Amino acid sequence: xxxxxxxxxxxxxxxxxxxxxxxxxxxxxxxxxxxxxxxxxxxxxxxxxxxxxxxxxxxxxxxxxxxxxxxxxxxxxxxxxxxxxxxxxxxxxxxxxxxxxxxxxxxxxxxxxxxxxxxxxxxxxxxxxxxxxxxxxxxxxxxxxxxxxxxxxxxxxxxxxxxxxxxxxxxxxxxxxxxxxxxxxxxxxxxxxxxxxxxxxxxxxxxxxxxxxxxxxxxxxxxxxxxxxxxxxxxxxxxxxxxxxxxxxxxxxxx
Amino acid sequence: xxxxxxxxxxxxxxxxxxxxxxxxxxxxxxxxxxxxxxxxxxxxxxxxxxxxxxxxxxxxxxxxxxxxxxxxxxxxxxxxxxxxxxxxxxxxxxxxxxxxxxxxxxxxxxxxxxxxxxxxxxxxxxxxxxxxxxxxxxxxxxxxxxxxxxxxxxxxxxxxxxxxxxxxxxxxxxxxxxxxxxxxxxxxxxxxxxxxxxxxxxxxxxxxxxxxxxxxxxxxxxxxxxxxxxxxxxxxxxxxxxxxxxxxxxxxxxx
Numbered sequence: 001x002x003x004x005x006x007x008x009x010x011x012x013x014x015x016x017x018x019x020x021x022x023x024x025x026x027x028x029x030x031x032x033x034x035x036x037x038x039x040x041x042x043x044x045x046x047x048x049x050x051x052x053x054x055x056x057x058x059x060x061x062x063x064x065x066x067x068x069x070x071x072x073x074x075x076x077x078x079x080x081x082x083x084x085x086x087x088x089x090x091x092x093x094x095x096x097x098x099x100x101x102x103x104x105x106x107x108x109x110x111x112x113x114x115x116x117x118x119x120x121x122x123x124x125x126x127x128x129x130x131x132x133x134x135x136x137x138x139x140x141x142x143x144x145x146x147x148x149x150x151x152x153x154x155x156x157x158x159x160x161x162x163x164x165x166x167x168x169x170x171x172x173x174x175x176x177x178x179x180x181x182x183x184x185x186x187x188x189x190x191x192x193x194x195x196x197x198x199x200x201x202x203x204x205x206x207x208x209x210x211x212x213x214x215x216x217x218x219x220x221x222x223x224x225x226x227x228x229x230x231x232x233x234x235x236x237x238x239x240x241x242x243x244x245x246x247x248x249x250x251x252x253x254x255x
Numbered sequence: 256x257x258x259x260x261x262x263x264x265x266x267x268x269x270x271x272x273x274x275x276x277x278x279x280x281x282x283x284x285x286x287x288x289x290x291x292x293x294x295x296x297x298x299x300x301x302x303x304x305x306x307x308x309x310x311x312x313x314x315x316x317x318x319x320x321x322x323x324x325x326x327x328x329x330x331x332x333x334x335x336x337x338x339x340x341x342x343x344x345x346x347x348x349x350x351x352x353x354x355x356x357x358x359x360x361x362x363x364x365x366x367x368x369x370x371x372x373x374x375x376x377x378x379x380x381x382x383x384x385x386x387x388x389x390x391x392x393x394x395x396x397x398x399x400x401x402x403x404x405x406x407x408x409x410x411x412x413x414x415x416x417x418x419x420x421x422x423x424x425x426x427x428x429x430x431x432x433x434x435x436x437x438x439x440x441x442x443x444x445x446x447x448x449x450x451x452x453x454x455x456x457x458x459x460x461x462x463x464x465x466x467x468x469x470x471x472x473x474x475x476x477x478x479x480x481x482x483x484x485x486x487x488x489x490x491x492x493x494x495x496x497x498x499x500x501x502x503x504x505x506x507x508x509x510x
Binding site: 115129132134136145149150152162163165166173 | 417421
């Protein structure tokens with residue numbers, strides 16, 4: 001119960017803080033999803049990006065352009081137009097790179113079981129690189145991640161290395177990815193809604209079952225006592241391993 | 256104990272199976288790491304790739320080239336030479352894409368705590384997209400993943416969309432990434448070795464402490480009994496929350 005209270009405090013703190021992202025607000029395409037999660041007591045979102053096309057100018061440090069030390073020439077969460085990229089590229093004097101970064105979401109979860117449900121929904125919706133993080137004091141996070149997007153070097157020391165025709169071709173691919181990414185977010189939203197509904201139904205059924213049992217016990221407490229204790233223990237063990245019907249629907253076999 | 260025996264059975268089964276990857280063996284650069292993990296009773300690796308440059312030819316399905324339905328024109332775990340790519344590109348008749356895929360590793364872990372240590376080591380070594388998966392029956396996996404590599408469309412319907420000079424430029428970047436990726440694997444190996452040694456030392460100290468305690472208890476069992484039981488319980492509670500010194504070293508604060 002202490003753990004649950006701590007989670008509730010974290011949630012309140014986090015949701016009352018100002019949005020420190022460059023944009024300062026949640027992206028339009030994920031507002032519904034973020035609200036759905038934050039309305040549930042067992043979850044709260046700590047960061048999100050719906051997906052974007054990004055044009056960065058910087059010095060490659062041997063592995064990748066450092067986002068901190070480089071200049072953002074262009075960023076858009078909508079389909080990207082060639083003219084905008086050509087204008088932005090004129091400002092590049094280092095190594096410009098065009099990226100498509102798909103949807104990403106971080107959700108803090110009350111307990112591991114909550115993260116498992118969310119993880120399963122994410123993987124089923126196509127976000128196969130999602131994963132759970134458990135901190136030293138049990139802080140449990142789910143990161144929803146897609147298999148990677150697109151990362152294309154375009155210029156070197158300010159010199160454009162590709163043709164305008166290629167940029168046109170590249171943006172068509174980036175925009176297709178953006179479209180597919182949007183579909184996956186919708187799929188995630190729908191799958192999540194179903195999973196949460198199913199969870200509520202399961203919990204309500206269990207509560208009903210246990211209240212019926214309590215009623216029966218009261219009718220003949222002496223006779224029934226030993227028997228019901230045994231039954232309840234069996235049920236507890238079963239639930240520790242997960243309700244079979246629920247688990248089969250929610251968790252894919254390959255995990 | 257039943258859980259531990261089940262893990263042991265899984266491990267034996269998995270490591271005795273034939274390697275079903277295209278290559279049929281573990282990549283040279285990760286052999287040491289894979290051996291280090293498999294020598295520990297709490298881990299076994301289920302798949303790995305040291306990192307590679309890949310040239311695929313296929314039809315983009317709106318989001319990404321499907322690896323299953325497309326042709327692998329070239330794959331190398333070593334620095335990539337322009338001539339090889341130019342020869343391979345001649346065989347492309349669809350949409351060819353050059354990718355750099357960084358190191359990836361899947362490790363099954365005996366319990367969540369083991370996955371947490373490994374996860375922390377992975378993130379500290381630069382594999383920030385790593386994450387834990389917990390299946391419905393408690394099967395616990397860690398996926399070690401890097402932030403993404405490189406994904407560059409090169410041709411459309413067999414027609415090359417970039418110049419040879421661009422391919423040269425691109426391969427220099429891909430090879431730099433390969434080099435940096437190798438450094439990160441080495442860092443991961445070293446960090447892991449330290450973490451595992453530290454864990455062994457901590458465990459040995461605890462075992463020594465408890466054996467000293469048993470010895471003291473035997474010297475004056477009546478007088479000491481109540482006191483030592485209380486101390487042992489305190490220690491157990493502390494350990495449930497993780498040894499503070501150990502945790503501070505292993506788990507970064509932002510988790």
